[in-house]
Amino acid sequence: MFLSKLLEPVKAAAREAGATLWQMYQSGDFQQQQKADQSPVTTADLAANRIILNCLSELTPDIPVISEESYLVPLAQRQDWPRYWLIDPMDGTQEFVARSGDFAVSIALVERGWPALGVIYWPKEDVLYYATRGHGAFKQQRNLINRIKVNQHQAGTRLKIAISRRQPLQPIIDLLQTEQAADYIALGSCSLKSCLVAEGKADCYLRLGPTGEWDTGAVHVIVEEAGGKILDSEFMPLSYNQRDTLANPDFIVIGQTSLAWPELIKARRTERQLTT
Numbered sequence: 001m002f003l004s005k006l007l008e009p010v011k012a013a014a015r016e017a018g019a020t021l022w023q024m025y026q027s028g029d030f031q032q033q034q035k036a037d038q039s040p041v042t043t044a045d046l047a048a049n050r051i052i053l054n055c056l057s058e059l060t061p062d063i064p065v066i067s068e069e070s071y072l073v074p075l076a077q078r079q080d081w082p083r084y085w086l087i088d089p090m091d092g093t094q095e096f097v098a099r100s101g102d103f104a105v106s107i108a109l110v111e112r113g114w115p116a117l118g119v120i121y122w123p124k125e126d127v128l129y130y131a132t133r134g135h136g137a138f139k140q141q142r143n144l145i146n147r148i149k150v151n152q153h154q155a156g157t158r159l160k161i162a163i164s165r166r167q168p169l170q171p172i173i174d175l176l177q178t179e180q181a182a183d184y185i186a187l188g189s190c191s192l193k194s195c196l197v198a199e200g201k202a203d204c205y206l207r208l209g210p211t212g213e214w215d216t217g218a219v220h221v222i223v224e225e226a227g228g229k230i231l232d233s234e235f236m237p238l239s240y241n242q243r244d245t246l247a248n249p250d251f252i253v254i255g256q257t258s259l260a261w262p263e264l265i266k267a268r269r270t271e272r273q274l275t276t
């Protein structure tokens with residue numbers, strides 16, 4: 001009940017932030033700088049951040065927020081939060097700057113360590129993807145709302161794999177078991193690629209390299225409610241708000257969970273940045 005009451009105001013907040021991103025994208029009226037991790041941030045990310053923070057503080061003044069673009073409070077202070085908002089005001093800043101249009105607003109509510117509500121807004125297509133735990137995943141384009149489900153992959157056919165526009169393909173090919181043939185769909189933004197899996201247009205999304213918990217929070221619940229999973233490279237679930245860092249390990253978004261994924265994709269031991 002609590003989650004369903006939050007859904008419409010959160011969709012409205014994502015749309016409002018997305019409209020500002022789209023207006024700044026079209027006008028070109030923004031400045032860019034480099035963050036400490038060498039990823040870009042723009043005045044559009046910061047404007048969208050302010051809009052979402054304002055909306056959430058009116059909606060739920062008692063629920064704290066973790067945002068990619070806000071100060072991160074120390075683990076000791078946040079690790080016992082029963083619930084918090086986890087937001088990425090713009091997932092795909094590089095794409096925004098490179099003018100591909102593949103950027104999205106991402107807002108999640110995490111409860112007791114697990115994303116329970118997720119909303120993604122893609123301004124270029126005026127599309128919302130959203131889900132609340134236990135109630136299915138949906139895609140909304142203007143007033144048309146459809147329930148989304150992952151693809152049922154036919155054994156022995158080519159896998160459809162979503163990949164980053166900005167990363168080399170070879171490390172992804174190297175992860176596939178040698179006999180597995182694949183077609184690749186290049187798209188910007190972690191959230192939008194995960195939504196491709198949720199709506200059945202890709203069978204999986206392989207992500208190597210840096211991302212943050214804010215990149216997977218909202219899509220975690222959308223993908224799971226559509227029938228898929230987000231797993232690390234040892235096929236274990238991702239965790240939230242349990243470490244000093246919010247850096248994610250490499251991960252895979254899978255559609256049909258009954259496929260023998262370890263027979264298609266090699267598991268890899270990674271150095272999780274466990275600092276606690």
Ligand SMILES: Nc1ncnc2c1ncn2[C@@H]1O[C@H](COP(=O)(O)O)[C@@H](OP(=O)(O)O)[C@H]1O
Pocket residue numbers: 037038039040068088090091092093094095164165166187188189190210211212215
């Ligand atoms: N050098 C880097 N350091 C940290 N995160 C990075 C990064 N390069 C990409 N990312 C993460 O990957 C996301 C973009 O994914 P993609 O490459 O699929 O478009 C970025 O989202 P942001 O745009 O929100 O920063 C960011 O979280």
Ligand SMILES: [Mg+2]
Pocket residue numbers: 045068088089090091092093
């Ligand atoms: Mg971002």
